[in-house]
Amino acid sequence: MSVAQVASVVRTRRRSRLSHLGVIGWLALAVIVVFVFVAAFGEALAPDDPNAIDIAYANVGPIPGHPLGFDDLGRDLLSRLLVGARSSFVGPLALVALSTVAGTTLALIAAWRRGWTDATLSAGFDIAFAFPGILLAILLATLFGAGLAVAVIALTLAYTPSLGRLLRATALRETGMEYVKAFRVMGYSDVRIVVRHVLPNLMPFIIAQAIIMFGYATLDLGGLSFLGLGVQPPTADWGVMVAAGAPALLQGYPTQTLAAGTCLVLAAVAFGVLGDRLARMWGVE
Amino acid sequence: MTDPLIVARNLRKEYGDLVAVDDVSFEVAPGGSLGIVGESGSGKTTVAKMLVGLERPTAGRIEIAGTDCSAPAKGWRERSRRAQSLQIVFQDPYSSLDPRQSVGDALREVLVVAGLGRDRTQARARELVDLVGMPERVLGSRPSALSGGQRQRVAIARALATEPRCVILDESVAALDVSIQAQILNLLADIRERTGVAYILVSHDLAVVRHVTDDVIVMRYGAIVERGQTGTVLDDPQHPYTQLLRESVPRPGWVPGAGATT
Numbered sequence: 096m097s098v099a100q101v102a103s104v105v106r107t108r109r110r111s112r113l114s115h116l117g118v119i120g121w122l123a124l125a126v127i128v129v130f131v132f133v134a135a136f137g138e139a140l141a142p143d144d145p146n147a148i149d150i151a152y153a154n155v156g157p158i159p160g161h162p163l164g165f166d167d168l169g170r171d172l173l174s175r176l177l178v179g180a181r182s183s184f185v186g187p188l189a190l191v192a193l194s195t196v197a198g199t200t201l202a203l204i205a206a207w208r209r210g211w212t213d214a215t216l217s218a219g220f221d222i223a224f225a226f227p228g229i230l231l232a233i234l235l236a237t238l239f240g241a242g243l244a245v246a247v248i249a250l251t252l253a254y255t256p257s258l259g260r261l262l263r264a265t266a267l268r269e270t271g272m273e274y275v276k277a278f279r280v281m282g283y284s285d286v287r288i289v290v291r292h293v294l295p296n297l298m299p300f301i302i303a304q305a306i307i308m309f310g311y312a313t314l315d316l317g318g319l320s321f322l323g324l325g326v327q328p329p330t331a332d333w334g335v336m337v338a339a340g341a342p343a344l345l346q347g348y349p350t351q352t353l354a355a356g357t358c359l360v361l362a363a364v365a366f367g368v369l370g371d372r373l374a375r376m377w378g379v380e
Numbered sequence: 381m382t383d384p385l386i387v388a389r390n391l392r393k394e395y396g397d398l399v400a401v402d403d404v405s406f407e408v409a410p411g412g413s414l415g416i417v418g419e420s421g422s423g424k425t426t427v428a429k430m431l432v433g434l435e436r437p438t439a440g441r442i443e444i445a446g447t448d449c450s451a452p453a454k455g456w457r458e459r460s461r462r463a464q465s466l467q468i469v470f471q472d473p474y475s476s477l478d479p480r481q482s483v484g485d486a487l488r489e490v491l492v493v494a495g496l497g498r499d500r501t502q503a504r505a506r507e508l509v510d511l512v513g514m515p516e517r518v519l520g521s522r523p524s525a526l527s528g529g530q531r532q533r534v535a536i537a538r539a540l541a542t543e544p545r546c547v548i549l550d551e552s553v554a555a556l557d558v559s560i561q562a563q564i565l566n567l568l569a570d571i572r573e574r575t576g577v578a579y580i581l582v583s584h585d586l587a588v589v590r591h592v593t594d595d596v597i598v599m600r601y602g603a604i605v606e607r608g609q610t611g612t613v614l615d616d617p618q619h620p621y622t623q624l625l626r627e628s629v630p631r632p633g634w635v636p637g638a639g640a641t642t
């Protein structure tokens with residue numbers, strides 16, 4: 096087979112069916128579907144008021160009607176976990192959406208203009224990439240006060256260059272394809288070529304990367320909330336719950352920290368695995 | 381004598397220290413046909429890219445239909461105006477079509493960009509697939525469902541869609557089987573007769589050039605070493621390089637024009 100034919104086979108394979116996800120991929124997808132459902136309907140699913148404090152039940156273990164027991168303030172843990180899903184996913188969703196749009200736009204501009212534009216943007220990616228996002232988050236939180244919005248902005252600045260770098264390489268390959276040259280000769284505008292032809296061909300790559308990124312985002316934002324730099328207590332949020340459960344953990348009541356931590360890790364792993372499987376299935380690793 | 385459609389004067393292209401094209405001049409008359417031959421790396425594609433505005437000449441002048449086209453078009457308006465004069469079909473049939481776009485969508489998009497009303501694009505797209513000898517049902521096919529030869533026909537149809545006055549074919553049949561090559565070359569000759577389109581046919585294969593073009597230039601290391609009427613140059617080459625080229629490309633089993641008698 097010639098190089099061209101191999102390339103063609105790879106491109107055809109991109110459209111292969113979901114059945115190629117594999118057992119692990121399907122499992123990850125199932126976990127994500129459950130999480131998304133809980134994030135959407137957590138309040139309705141919660142058996143109890145997640146914010147109702149009753150010191151009498153502080154750190155009480157499972158009793159009928161309260162399968163996970165209570166936290167240090169006597170709030171129902173299961174309810175807080177279910178309601179906390181939304182807060183734990185809204186941040187990552189905003190973060191991934193912002194970083195994906197920004198990273199994709201910058202990568203396309205770099206790949207399309209090439210020359211010094213590409214050199215400048217690539218250097219910018221490298222510098223920004225080297226700067227730790229958590230440090231930036233601490234800096235911004237000191238300047239503007241701690242909160243989810245500030246944490247999302249800080250991590251967007253950290254995530255954008257890493258997607259930008261990855262996508263730029265792929266976009267360079269795509270913009271070098273002969274169909275792009277042919278469209279230029281046929282008088283298509285730059286915007287038409289990039290938006291209607293190059294971008295759709297990069298979508299499998301972008302989607303897979305965004306899903307993988309979502310996994311990191313749940314952990315990083317959960318971590319920032321844990322440090323008190325993201326979602327603020329008393330909001331029910333997994334990162335906040337991991338932190339809030341820490342003192343009780345030392346006193347021998349690990350349920351809150353363990354349950355919230357498990358949810359965070361499970362979400363991160365599920366998104367990571369699904370993104371990875373999709374990338375492999377579409378031939379865009 | 382009519383004014384030439386394409387004039388290239390003293391074209392030069394440098395990539396750093398490398399001189400890819402060195403003082404190349406030629407003309408193509410309306411409805412004429414020029415072959416550019418030379419082995420790989422002799423600068424043929426670079427000449428083609430400069431003509432269609434994908435590369436900027438280091439020096440020299442290009443005129444197409446009386447307009448100065450020496451530098452790549454600024455902005456898409458000028459780009460689309462030039463598109464009406466000159467089109468190109470590339471070598472690789474596997475990357476020259478957007479893999480996500482059906483043949484019909486690809487053809488209709490060219491027509492819409494060129495300003496044809498949406499109500500008329502469907503009929504014109506049908507005419508075009510017919511012109512390149514394909515059945516109408518390919519309009520619904522993605523490139524991945526087509527063979528190399530079929531894709532190249534689509535690329536040719538797309539290049540002809542807006543009725544340009546000249547089409548450059550840069551090694552456009554090189555990747556195809558010999559029998560398919562013959563079919564496509566005959567198709568090109570046929571289309572030229574019907575539409576009066578001019579061709580610039582770039583090839584490392586003398587037999588291909590002989591089949592389609594009236595005049596030929598022979599390039600080596602970026603410069604023209606021999607030029608003249610195709611038959612004369614290929615039958616009685618004066619330059620030793622042309623003689624070498626002729627001997628080094630034996631094509632057993634293929635007589636130009638065979639495979640194509642319809």
Ligand SMILES: Nc1ncnc2c1ncn2[C@@H]1O[C@H](COP(=O)(O)OP(=O)(O)O)[C@@H](O)[C@H]1O
Nearest residue numbers: 395398400418419420421422423424425426427
């Ligand atoms: N973008 C480029 N950058 C640097 N060198 C190039 C570039 N394009 C072509 N060349 C060089 O210019 C010479 C002519 O190439 P090309 O025009 O593609 O030849 P041909 O089409 O006759 O095979 C070759 O040596 C090639 O390596």
Ligand SMILES: [Mg+2]
Nearest residue numbers: 424425426551
């Ligand atoms: Mg070439």
